[in-house]
Amino acid sequence: MSMRAKLMAYFGLMAAVGATAFVVLWLHGLPSLGIEGVYSHEHRRSIQAVEALADKERDTFERWSGTHRRELHLLSSQSWFSETVDRLRASQSPRIQSDRVGLARLLGNIKAMNPGAYQYLYIVDPVSRHLLASTEPSWLAAPVEHGDPLKEAAEPGQSESVIILPGPNGPSVVVVNQISRLDGRGVDTGQLVGLLVGSLGLEAPLQSDEPSIRMTLGTQGDVLLIDHLGQVLLRSSEAAPPKDYGFIGERAISGTEGVKLLKAPDGREMITVFRHLHLGASDSLSLAVAHSTEETLASNRMSLIRVTGLGSLFFLFAMGLIVFSAHRISVAEGEIRQLNASLEYRVQERTVELEQANEELREAKEQAEAFSTAKSAFLANMSHELRTPLNAILLYSELIKNETEDAGLLQIQKDVTQVETAGNHLLSLINDLLDLAKIEAGKMTLANEPFYIADLLMEAIGTVTVVAAKNGNVLQHSLAPELGEMWADPTKVRQVVLNLMSNACKFTKQGTIHVEARLASLPTEGSALAPQQLRIAIQDSGIGIKANQLDQIFNEFNQGNLATSRRFGGTGLGLSLSRKFCRMMGGDIEVVSLPGHGSTFTVVLPYPVAGAVEGQG
Amino acid sequence: MTVPVNVRWNFTLRMAVLGAVACLGALPGLAQEYYDKYDLSPNSAQVTLGVQPMAYPLAFISSTLRRDRLLRDGLKKQGLSLRTFEFRKGNDMVQLVGGGRLEVAFLGDMPTVNTLVRTPTWIVGLAKRNFSSIVSRKYARIEELKGKRIGYSPGSSSHLVLLRGLKAAKIAEADVTLVILEPSAMPDALESGTVDAYSAWEPTPSISLARNPKNRAIYRGMSTDWVVMSRDFAEKRPKAALLIVSAFVRAINWMRSSSQHADQAGRWVLADGEAFTGVRPSLPLAKAVEIVRSDLLEVPGSPAVPSKLDGMPPLLREFEFLQQQGRMPAGVSAQKVSEAFAYPGLKQVQSDPRTHRLFDYDYDQ
Numbered sequence: 001m002s003m004r005a006k007l008m009a010y011f012g013l014m015a016a017v018g019a020t021a022f023v024v025l026w027l028h029g030l031p032s033l034g035i036e037g038v039y040s041h042e043h044r045r046s047i048q049a050v051e052a053l054a055d056k057e058r059d060t061f062e063r064w065s066g067t068h069r070r071e072l073h074l075l076s077s078q079s080w081f082s083e084t085v086d087r088l089r090a091s092q093s094p095r096i097q098s099d100r101v102g103l104a105r106l107l108g109n110i111k112a113m114n115p116g117a118y119q120y121l122y123i124v125d126p127v128s129r130h131l132l133a134s135t136e137p138s139w140l141a142a143p144v145e146h147g148d149p150l151k152e153a154a155e156p157g158q159s160e161s162v163i164i165l166p167g168p169n170g171p172s173v174v175v176v177n178q179i180s181r182l183d184g185r186g187v188d189t190g191q192l193v194g195l196l197v198g199s200l201g202l203e204a205p206l207q208s209d210e211p212s213i214r215m216t217l218g219t220q221g222d223v224l225l226i227d228h229l230g231q232v233l234l235r236s237s238e239a240a241p242p243k244d245y246g247f248i249g250e251r252a253i254s255g256t257e258g259v260k261l262l263k264a265p266d267g268r269e270m271i272t273v274f275r276h277l278h279l280g281a282s283d284s285l286s287l288a289v290a291h292s293t294e295e296t297l298a299s300n301r302m303s304l305i306r307v308t309g310l311g312s313l314f315f316l317f318a319m320g321l322i323v324f325s326a327h328r329i330s331v332a333e334g335e336i337r338q339l340n341a342s343l344e345y346r347v348q349e350r351t352v353e354l355e356q357a358n359e360e361l362r363e364a365k366e367q368a369e370a371f372s373t374a375k376s377a378f379l380a381n382m383s384h385e386l387r388t389p390l391n392a393i394l395l396y397s398e399l400i401k402n403e404t405e406d407a408g409l410l411q412i413q414k415d416v417t418q419v420e421t422a423g424n425h426l427l428s429l430i431n432d433l434l435d436l437a438k439i440e441a442g443k444m445t446l447a448n449e450p451f452y453i454a455d456l457l458m459e460a461i462g463t464v465t466v467v468a469a470k471n472g473n474v475l476q477h478s479l480a481p482e483l484g485e486m487w488a489d490p491t492k493v494r495q496v497v498l499n500l501m502s503n504a505c506k507f508t509k510q511g512t513i514h515v516e517a518r519l520a521s522l523p524t525e526g527s528a529l530a531p532q533q534l535r536i537a538i539q540d541s542g543i544g545i546k547a548n549q550l551d552q553i554f555n556e557f558n559q560g561n562l563a564t565s566r567r568f569g570g571t572g573l574g575l576s577l578s579r580k581f582c583r584m585m586g587g588d589i590e591v592v593s594l595p596g597h598g599s600t601f602t603v604v605l606p607y608p609v610a611g612a613v614e615g616q617g
Numbered sequence: 618m619t620v621p622v623n624v625r626w627n628f629t630l631r632m633a634v635l636g637a638v639a640c641l642g643a644l645p646g647l648a649q650e651y652y653d654k655y656d657l658s659p660n661s662a663q664v665t666l667g668v669q670p671m672a673y674p675l676a677f678i679s680s681t682l683r684r685d686r687l688l689r690d691g692l693k694k695q696g697l698s699l700r701t702f703e704f705r706k707g708n709d710m711v712q713l714v715g716g717g718r719l720e721v722a723f724l725g726d727m728p729t730v731n732t733l734v735r736t737p738t739w740i741v742g743l744a745k746r747n748f749s750s751i752v753s754r755k756y757a758r759i760e761e762l763k764g765k766r767i768g769y770s771p772g773s774s775s776h777l778v779l780l781r782g783l784k785a786a787k788i789a790e791a792d793v794t795l796v797i798l799e800p801s802a803m804p805d806a807l808e809s810g811t812v813d814a815y816s817a818w819e820p821t822p823s824i825s826l827a828r829n830p831k832n833r834a835i836y837r838g839m840s841t842d843w844v845v846m847s848r849d850f851a852e853k854r855p856k857a858a859l860l861i862v863s864a865f866v867r868a869i870n871w872m873r874s875s876s877q878h879a880d881q882a883g884r885w886v887l888a889d890g891e892a893f894t895g896v897r898p899s900l901p902l903a904k905a906v907e908i909v910r911s912d913l914l915e916v917p918g919s920p921a922v923p924s925k926l927d928g929m930p931p932l933l934r935e936f937e938f939l940q941q942q943g944r945m946p947a948g949v950s951a952q953k954v955s956e957a958f959a960y961p962g963l964k965q966v967q968s969d970p971r972t973h974r975l976f977d978y979d980y981d982q
Contacts, residue, residue, distance in 0.1 A: 047757045051833075066915070099799070151768035157866070157967030175917075228927040253785060254927040255839025257748065259758045274840060277747070278911065284839070284927055478974045 007326040020530045046296035053216045054273040054289040064545045076177035076196045084123040085179050088132045103133035111135050118206035126154040126193050162279040173200045206236040221291035228254035228346040252286040269293040387430050394423045432573040446489040454483045465499040472510040480518040488610035496578040500601045508542030534607040544595035554579045585610040655702050659717025665699045667710040667722040670890040673721040673819045674909035675842050680885040681868035684981040688864035703893040708772030719904035720850040725774030726935050729843045730770035734949045737848040739960035747912035749775035750822035750834040753814035759786040759836040768798035768815030778838035807918030820900045862962040863973040871978045873914045879906050
């Protein structure tokens with residue numbers, strides 16, 4: 001799978017999971033964390049809307065029933081009305097027929113002025129149950145089913161009763177007001193003369209609010225009136241689609257209010273809000289406002305579609321970005337791959353070149369080493385071959401010089417002396433070359449032994465005193481009293497010291513050569529016994545050395561510059577050998593110099609044991 | 618995991634409040650202390666009324682009745698005086714009715730049933746027909762209260778409504794945490810989150826609904842309040858008993874006769890409530906009057922007792938429910954409840970309004 005495909009798959013999957021998680025969270029929330037999803041939120045809002053409608057319907061119903069209850073109560077508490085009913089009941093009035101007609105007309109007017117409010121009105125004798133007046137001309141007596149309720153409504157104290165009674169057009173809310181005989185002040189005497197009965201039509205309050213109901217409840221919701229037996233007495237609108245709302249009536253519990261999510265027989269969930277309707281002390285109605293949960297969330301469905309649409313657009317945009325990014329990354333990846341390939345090729349090329357160069361260098365090095373080895377061997381051999389006859393020359397020069405001295409041949413002695421001097425010089429040169437060859441061949445060894453450094457230095461000073469005097473130099477020395485016995489190669493120490501002293505005498509005229517030897521402690525951490533070093537400084541007031549030549553004077557065959565070499569002579573091996581000897585013994589030579597003012601060469605050796613690096617070349 | 622300090626403090630505070638409130642309500646000893654101080658020893662020269670200043674509209678009747686000069690004068694002629702004792706809830710009076718301690722009591726339906734089955738008592742009349750409510754803020758349906766904390770007052774009419782509500786929602790009592798609370802503490806407990814809901818009678822639900830628009834009555838169950846009378850008192854002092862009944866009816870008639878009278882009664886209720894609790898009731902006068910109007914004055918026929926309430930004899934539904942819940946003493950039959958309605962006093966005075974001066978009013982101002 002290519003990188004582009006991987007990226008698209010990865011980010012595509014991430015985007016899909018993210019979008020799905022977002023939609024699920026948006027819809028359902030995280031109830032365990034108290035985060036409410038849109039479904040739950042809208043469901044709650046819908047419940048509140050249905051509750052608000054139920055409360056409004058209840059208020060409408062109670063306002064409506066209250067209005068008509070007060071209307072009937074006001075009528076029943078009027079003195080003239082009480083007197084008229086009383087007369088009519090007693091049948092003593094000559095105006096009986098006119099009273100009857102007048103009351104009937106009054107009731108008819110009340111019914112007519114309140115269209116839909118009253119189904120019927122009548123006034124009944126509480127004892128005989130004969131109708132004294134009625135809006136229904138055909139009725140002679142109260143309906144049979146009103147018998148017991150009217151009996152109870154006639155009980156003392158039951159000034160008003162509101163009961164649900166069956167009627168010719170179905171159950172209805174019936175308001176019964178006692179009509180009592182009043183005294184002169186209009187106060188109830190407790191003597192019942194009749195009952196004013198009014199049947200309220202339940203449809204009116206609900207139908208008057210039908211547009212509002214439909215707006216809130218849509219096509220599938222409805223408002224129902226339910227009696228305490230659970231029978232659905234009335235629905236808000238017959239125009240609404242026919243539905244079986246019996247399941248709501250069954251769940252209505254008389255005298256309770258609340259919200260229930262009820263399952264309709266067809267499986268629909270209905271948000272059902274129950275409200276109690278104040279009727280009377282004995283009976284009650286429940287108002288149920290039902291709203292389909294599905295329809296409730298229909299508006300959410302549009303929101304969901306919108307969110308899903310926006311989400312899809314976002315997803316497509318995100319996918320476009322991912323594809324574009326993947327393409328760009330893929331192109332970049334190809335470029336990087338090409339660059340890597342090119343780089344690898346170039347690295348390989350350079351590696352081959354380097355390997356070739358290394359091989360050449362190695363061969364050159366081997367050749368040089370072989371050459372150096374051959375050179376050293378040649379030098380060693382040649383030095384040996386040269387020294388053997390030279391020793392013979394010196395020996396015989398000594399013999400001849402002694403014999404000529406004895407014979408008084410001064411001129412010959414002088415010549416022989418020069419031969420001897422040249423021979424000694426040549427021997428010194430050969431010895432140096434031999435030492436150098438040994439060192440380079442790795443064959444130089446140290447012959448360490450105990451000796452007193454002060455003795456060795458005094459001996460060397462004594463040796464060079466004559467040389468110093470030749471150039472009119474003053475040789476001074478100061479040796480520290482603590483100098484004692486040390487362990488090193490005394491021959492090489494002497495050779496180094498003599499070399500440096502000779503150089504000082506050689507490059508100084510009419511000056512001072514000062515030899516100083518002392519011990520110096522080396523700085524250490526945490527050691528009670530600090531190591532020491534021997535420092536032998538040979539200071540002259542000679543010609544000095546230029547700063548740019550200081551680095552070269554310890555190279556073989558180097559005396560700073562050609563002019564110096566010609567002027568003062570020498571092989572240029574002394575300083576080089578001296579430093580190598582010192583380093584073999586674990587020390588070194590330091591030099592400070594100021595042209596025209598002199599130089600100070602300081603031999604530094606570990607003390608009291610030197611030569612730790614014996615064998616080093 | 619680090620819990621923020623404010624969350625820890627909030628939790629601690631809530632638990633402390635919950636504990637304190639629970640202790641206040643749960644300890645019978647503490648709950649009884651306030652009325653143990655009452656002088657309720659039998660006294661033949663006194664008629665003692667047990668009233669609830671913080672239960673509306675009962676308090677409207679009792680506050681009016683205790684200021685009824687006609688009643689006091691009538692009792693005085695019989696060598697009796699009227700004494701009124703305030704109680705926080707009807708359940709506290711159950712054991713005190715009868716035996717010469719409380720002659721008359723104003724009770725909700727559950728305490729009434731508990732009184733009827735324990736003590737020979739008459740029902741004088743209906744004093745309220747309206748709701749006790751379960752109030753919550755977070756939850757819209759009672760079904761959502763499963764596993765939640767619900768404040769309640771044991772043995773009260775609202776307790777009965779709570780039990781009926783839980784049963785209707787198919788929630789067992791064990792499925793919720795019931796927190797005993799004094800009704801006056803319930804609104805604060807709901808606001809602080811100490812409880813998720815509570816069940817109470819008026820005016821407590823109205824206080825919560827007025828305090829926070831998010832609070833809602835998620836379940837309301839019809840409950841009734843009653844005026845009950847010791848049978849012993851009614852038999853020994855029948856005239857005095859009729860005077861009480863007359864004053865009871867007169868109080869309702871007086872409040873019904875004028876909105877100014879209802880307002881005056883409301884002011885007496887608020888004053889009596891403040892005198893009892895030490896705190897001015899937070900419900901406005903208009904709201905209190907609205908409660909008495911809807912729950913009592915506009916209930917047709919009240920205080921007459923209908924033969925049936927929603928198809929069943931009064932209080933029989935409550936008795937049967939409590940019996941099913943195992944909250945009735947063993948061996949008690951429903952007959953004890955129905956017998957209590959045989960007292961003829963109410964019909965007697967209402968059939969002769971003039972004699973019993975049901976429309977004559979003379980109250981302390």
